[in-house]
Amino acid sequence: MTTASVLSHINNHSLLQNWLQESSSSDTFQVHNPARPDEVVAYLSNKGRRETREAIATAAKALSSWRDDMTASDRAQKLKKWHSLIHENREDLAKIMTLESGKPLAESMSELTHGNSFVEWFAAEAVRQNGPGGGFQMPTTFTTEKGSPRGKVLGIKQAVGVAALITPWNFPLAMITRKGAPALAAGCTVVIKPSGRTPLTTLALQNLAQEAGIPAEVMQVVTAEHGTDIGHELCTNPGVAKVSFTGSTSVGKQLMEWSSSTVKHVSMELGGNAPFIVFEDADLDQAVRAAVASKFRNAGQTCVCADRFLLHDSIHDEFVERLLKKIDESIHVGDGMDEGTTMGPLITKSAASNTYETIQKAVKEGAKCVYGDVDEKPSGQFYNPTVLTNVSTESLVWHDENFGPVVPIRSFSNEEEALKVANDSNVGLASYFCTRDMSRAFRFAERLETGMVGVNDGIMSTCVAPFGGVKESGLGREGGSLGLEEYLETKYIFLNV
Known part of the structure; x- marks a missing residue:
């Protein structure tokens, strides 16, 4: 299956425009259709540490404008637009998912509906967390031991910073939205490393996000056949504040070990039985x-x-x-x-x-x-x-x-x-x-x-419930209000009056 062939399955060719522009690189890897493993679905740029550092730097530079200069309502509107565009392009997205993951079209469509619900949910959460009891907590009086008022105690919640999202091949759309939507809603910028087996869905989602008004600098994607070098850079680079990973327990343990060198926030959704x-x-x-x-x-x-x-x-x-x-x-x-x-x-x-x-x-x-x-x-x-x-x-x-x-x-x-x-x-x-x-x-x-x-x-x-495990199945929760908390930092402010 050639590049032209994969595009012949979809109506909106702009879904993969960035891939078409980047795949001219001599260092490429192949994406295969599991149903026809000898046929190549696409060739993609095989990126490494240098490109990952560049993506992190770009996301870090965009952080202030996305987190600080833009209101929660503005971010919510862009997420709502992204949700609408995903829905409008659902048939093409489902075909892309099926071509690279092998799952039946009906199952791809079901994943799309489920995955897109996280975008809608966290668009609303972006606004909710910015009100009383959410991003801004109403001040309380702080008193001395003798009981005389001394000051005010305030608590605010802020986006942690640049979030690295490392996603698996089995749910190429839902894992992007379940991690990306809360991160963006909270005010984080993101660097996404999708599985080398199913990267096309991620690239299509990235293009739709840009069409929705989410700046390209805010959502960076780094593609590669294998992810060891990229994963190591994302976990050890001080420019990344948060690592969210879905995959095997063994790989999750390795990412946690690397992340400990800079004491990053981590969310791990790992293996089950x-x-x-x-x-x-x-x-x-x-x-x-x-x-x-x-x-x-x-x-x-x-x-x-x-x-x-x-x-x-x-x-x-x-x-x-x-x-x-x-x-x-x-x-x-x-x-x-x-x-x-x-x-x-x-x-x-x-x-x-x-x-x-x-x-x-x-x-x-x-x-x-x-x-x-x-x-x-x-x-x-x-x-x-x-x-x-x-x-x-x-x-x-x-x-x-x-x-x-x-x-x-x-x-x-x-x-x-x-x-x-x-x-x-x-x-x-x-x-x-x-x-x-x-x-x-x-x-x-x-x-x-x-x-x-x-x-x-x-x-x-x-989308409304917290997804996650105990024991060696991971840390943190995705979905529901707790899903947003994974990308927020609580700051305590004492105001002496």
């Missing part, structure tokens, strides 16, 4: 729908996918039977651009190979394959759903995050056992369980060691 628990009193049809929605979205390549399925002994067989039927009815693997596809390919050939090897190992350790051909090696990057029962808690497929369409299942006999197995993990991002007992719903949700809990549902991310 979500348990999905079905109790004996659950509505099984509802539970199956939730399981399929959680597990097979983006071919199982999300940090909040259900990874470990715990079924009560009494409903184990019936749930599995209904699950297999639902997979047959609803999961159709293919090219994301093709009508009828509900699950696309994995992001790389190595991802498909790793999934195959993990399943092979689980079967050798005693797991039983009840859906899928365990002996069939993956064809390219496509991988069919696979369901395993009798999975050991010591198995790699159980205790490691599975970025693929594999369902590992084991049974439990009581609530305490389920809780112990569910919490037996060094990560704690998301968890799910199904029950009709409301007492259990509250009790069990509070005892699960995860930052987010879905009860009787498999999809729970929303």
Whole structure:
């Protein structure tokens, strides 16, 4: 697939105008369509430390005008315009996402709607945080020990400064808006390093932001096939005040270590290994729908996918039977651009190979394959759903995050056992369980060691709620009012009157 070919899929060619101007560099890297991995979607400039330093310096220079000279209402208006332009160009953006990530068009459109909701939400938050109790706190009287008034105590909130946003390939639009919208709303300028596998969506969003009136200097994008040098520069450069990262726990730990050299603010949304628990009193049809929605979205390549399925002994067989039927009815693997596809390919050939090897190992350790051909090696990057029962808690497929369409299942006999197995993990991002007992719903949700809990549902991310994990799943929250706080610094002012 050539440059002309990718542009032939979209109507608004200006979405990628900056890429067209920059890709003439001799140092380029290739972006591939996961559904057709031998075809090149685009060539992009392969940037490094020098370009990253320049982007940081540009963003730092623009900080005063964006944070100090512009009102919160002005920033909000520009974000609202950006939101409108994203909506107007939704079909083209969805096609770009599908071409570079492989996910079905319907899923890309769903991500766009979800991701754009963060822009709308934080446009409103920009104004709200500037009022009483937000950016400016009403003064209170400070008194001496003897009780005589001495002065006034004030607290203000200010943008932290230049924010570095390092985003993953699995949600190329939503991760930009979930980080970028609150940063811009708070008054930060940003330097974005998108994944080298899915950078085109970011470039399109950058162009729409400029069209909305957000200056180019305020939103910088640095593209590269690999991000080590850029990541190191963003984390160690004193011109960056904040680093926000979504990705693996191992990479997050490295970024935190680098960031410690300049004691930066960090937000880390890292790996998960979500348990999905079905109790004996659950509505099984509802539970199956939730399981399929959680597990097979983006071919199982999300940090909040259900990874470990715990079924009560009494409903184990019936749930599995209904699950297999639902997979047959609803999961159709293919090219994301093709009508009828509900699950696309994995992001790389190595991802498909790793999934195959993990399943092979689980079967050798005693797991039983009840859906899928365990002996069939993956064809390219496509991988069919696979369901395993009798999975050991010591198995790699159980205790490691599975970025693929594999369902590992084991049974439990009581609530305490389920809780112990569910919490037996060094990560704690998301968890799910199904029950009709409301007492259990509250009790069990509070005892699960995860930052987010879905009860009787498999999809729970929303712009109004704080998204994030505990344990080694990260630091900080994205979304809701707390999402804005991640980009604000509180300053205490004492006024002697």
